[in-house]
Amino acid sequence: MKTAIIGLPMVGKTSLFTILTGVHEAARMGILEARVGVTKVPDARLAALAKIFDPPKITHATVEYLDFPSISKEALRDPSYLASMRVADALAHVLRLFPSDTVPHEKGSVDPIRDLEDVEMELILSDLVVVEKRLERLEKDRKKAKTPELDREIALIERCKATLEQNVALRTLELSADEEKLIRGFQFLSQKPMLFVLNIGEDDAGRMHEIEEQYRKGPLAGRSHTAVTAICGKIEAELAELSPEEAREYVASYGLKESGLERLIAATYALLGLMSFLTAGETEVRAWTIPMHSTAVKASGAIHSDFEKKFIKAEVVNWQVLIDHGGYPGVREKGLLRLEGKEYIVKDGDVLVIRHG
């Protein structure tokens, strides 16, 4: 699963990408290519399970982030720039709230909502180009032969066009599963789930939660398939260089309780519709990524495709219950290890053992 970090020039996109992935900026002036990095999804449950199982290996779930050169009309006309943004599963739009005399803002002042609307507009316009081209093609086809499928697609694309022309992102459209399938291939940018990242100044760090709430309830309220999270890029960048002990002190010195990074990753994970189940044994404690509401048989496929094909049952126990009883013998003895079938809906934090043929 890939999340594209986007935004206007000098808002902190690359700084955020570097802190998330540990991938440092290489010189790449004037190149419109995105860079990819992998981020571990923080999960305190893994360390807790590892205390009991003592495995040589702990494996986190991961998500990918892409660092994009800033959004502009020019960039959005570049086919490779567009193509790599279209394959992203979600977008994270970095909004600059931090003031700075040394880092100029492209538009001359700090105004995150103006920036947000400007970028939304660019996404909408780029989708409109796709929609208009497609409509032209479909109308031509309809002159040759009229089919119900053609009519259905034309009606849907017309609906997309009308939405975009009102300056509204396609994310807001309520689509049936069939309609969703029909337009999936276009990979519309304004249809992708969107995380708004408020990059706040150091002086406001102590008010991070307050500012986030203010935006969530205010100008960012009521936007479907979006999420909001605040972060202070500057502080996070410095935290990345410190030991855990020093980091705690540093965070506290700004009146903060925690680093904002974990919340940002968790918000991305949720926006992508993902959750984790766990496996635990003497060789490895591991988190696995599945879409929310997955069945046990689907989940087993995340571990190995053979498990999915030859699935018999899943032994299931909540991670906390497993820890409270000191491991598998304890939960077995108490009858707390449940046997579930193919259709069982896996819950976040379930620890599974797959029985297969």
Ligand SMILES: Nc1nc2c(ncn2[C@@H]2O[C@H](COP(=O)(O)OP(=O)(O)OP(=O)(O)O)[C@@H](O)[C@H]2O)c(=O)[nH]1
């Ligand atoms: N004060 C302050 N400066 C920041 C913050 N985040 C980024 N900067 C500074 O802003 C400048 C641009 O940061 P980048 O992360 O390169 O921004 P970008 O959005 O990737 O910029 P482009 O890719 O050039 O569009 C750098 O000098 C950063 O040090 C922040 O939270 N506070």
Ligand SMILES: [Mg+2]
């Ligand atoms: Mg950058």
